[in-house]
Amino acid sequence: MINSHNQTNDLVTESTSNTFNNLETILVIDDSPTNLEVLHATLENAGYEVRVEMDGNSGIEQVKNNPPDLILLDVMMPGIDGFETCRRLQANPSTQEIPIIFITALSDSVEKVKGLSLGAVDYITKPFNQKEVLARIKLHLKLRQLNLELDEQKQQLEQRVKERTAELSHALEELKKSQLQLVQSEKISFLGQLVTGVAHEVNNPVGFISTNLYYAYNYIQDLINLVKLYQKEFPTPGYEIEDNIKAMDLQHVLEDLPKVLSSMKLGTERIQGIMQSLRNFSRLDGEEKKAVDIHEGLETSLMILQHRLKALPKRPAINVIKEYGNLPKIKCYPVQLNQVFMNLLSNAIDAIEESIKDIDTFSTAYRIGLIRICTTIDKQQVTIKIYDNGIGISESVQNQIFQPFFTTKPEGKGSGLGLSISNQIITEKHGGTLQCxxxxxxxxxxxxxxxxKS
Ligand SMILES: Nc1ncnc2c1ncn2[C@@H]1O[C@H](COP(=O)(O)OP(=O)(O)OP(=O)(O)O)[C@@H](O)[C@H]1O
Ligand SMILES: [Mg+2]
Structure with a gap:
């Protein structure tokens, strides 16, 4: 006589001891001791580990605590019946994969259909045909085994796909990064070559203008002295000369000519200064940091962007307010830092233009574009703030602006590299921060x- 798990511990002791070998476990849930006895004997003889429960609730508990490989489930039971037991086991993700075979009366096809529709994999009929019962159980245990293997393979495959995806996205990140660096150095070296070329071409003619201005100044000084000497020695040169002196306003010419020459000299010096700062601006940085005047970099950037700051038919000039602190020379990579200034300033101009674009009349007086550059220093760090009163950036866009290739500008206008390059220059090259x-x-x-200190 077989007792249920609740009534005696014999079977449980037997079955738990079996968990150490590889026997397949079958749980039989049935309230009929006769059925249990027959099934227990048949299954155990066939080499299975058998557990039994006599009602649905105990069966469910047993499945949860000690999942079997297969369940034989009677339909008619006191308390919850076999259908309800099946429904609950199927509803629980941790038990739904265990195959359930219903035990039904031979003739009851309604029960068979209902059981199958609730998720059972098969049914066996009473009275039992031992061979058939074993054949069905064997088949479903095999199917379950295959399913488990399939699941495991699927998981392994998913894991491999995950790993490969991670590897690929890492490779893609690396590729993007090196592409970024390539573009960055391309940009710098192209700008460098261009500016060096232009500066060289401009320097030559400016050089001979400034050299000749020196001689011209001396010659003119001599000529002025000579004219003055004539005036002194020949105070009455005759009508024709006197008329001419009056017509050309000789006095004014004599006073103004040296001034004209001085301002020409000043102009050529300015051009030479600009060329020098352009060269400094675009010269490639060496390995070592250099102590430089940050303001000079800012000024040169503004000078290069001057054409974009001035008034256009569709908008007034953009105002630039400079609040420069008293900065000593700062150790940095000046060319790269200038590249950051250029990126931030041109973004600021774009943002201002964008904010004015939609206003159709010239009543933009209240919407004058404004850029404010503020520099300060304390014991630890130098701070450079670049503010613009342009369109601003929404929070969702702000999360992406430092990503390479992120742009909100139309194709051909923005590459989306400016800020990611700038961020890289500030954080990686200078150990600093760039905040928006x-x-x-x-x-x-x-x-x-x-x-x-870095
Ligand atoms: N001052 C700003 N005001 C408003 N939006 C800005 C500002 N600066 C950057 N952005 C936003 O951040 C995006 C990314 O800027 P980033 O400089 O990296 O690329 P880009 O300007 O679009 O292209 P480029 O590579 O030519 O600089 C811009 O497309 C823009 O949407
Ligand atoms: Mg930009």
Missing amino acids: ISSVGNGTEFVIQIPL
């Missing part, structure tokens, strides 16, 4: 902080 403070309609401020 902005909201739509309130303009944007980029804050560069560079530590003094």
